[in-house]
Amino acid sequence: MKKKVVNLGKVRASLDRIASRTAKAGSEVSERTESFCAGDLPALEAIVGRYQLTSMYISGGLLKKAKEMVPRMRASEFAAVLGEVTRSDVLRLAVAKGLAVLDDELPAAGTARKKKTAGAKRRKKRG
Numbered sequence: 001m002k003k004k005v006v007n008l009g010k011v012r013a014s015l016d017r018i019a020s021r022t023a024k025a026g027s028e029v030s031e032r033t034e035s036f037c038a039g040d041l042p043a044l045e046a047i048v049g050r051y052q053l054t055s056m057y058i059s060g061g062l063l064k065k066a067k068e069m070v071p072r073m074r075a076s077e078f079a080a081v082l083g084e085v086t087r088s089d090v091l092r093l094a095v096a097k098g099l100a101v102l103d104d105e106l107p108a109a110g111t112a113r114k115k116k117t118a119g120a121k122r123r124k125k126r127g
Contacts, residue, residue, distance in 0.1 A: 014080035058091075066090045 066087050073093075074085045082089050 011080045014077040018077055018081065063087070066094065 067090075069090045070085055070087055073079065073090055078089070078093070079085050
């Protein structure tokens with residue numbers, strides 16, 4: 001197996017960019033990211049330790065798209081943090097970003113619309 005050469009200067013620059021972006025957020029994520037970028041391995045273990053295995057059916061088209069995105073993700077800043085980027089990494093990021101978008105689009109908890117009953121529909125039509 002051929003050893004991969006890692007340009008530590010590029011890794012540090014990428015980590016610095018990521019840290020500066022998340023530092024603006026002032027959240028738990030920014031604190032964990034700063035710790036990770038500073039070389040604090042427990043911060044990484046806290047993130048990795050939270051993964052849980054799940055299985056679901058995904059269309060072939062989505063899997064193909066995720067596979068096609070792997071080289072692009074390897075060329076991005078994520079590669080410095082993730083190391084070897086896999087299709088699973090692409091899918092994890094897609095799920096996380098998709099959930100954030102979906103969360104913004106859905107009504108707040110406890111404010112769900114009430115289902116209309118058949119009787120309510122008839123009453124509305126009559127009068």
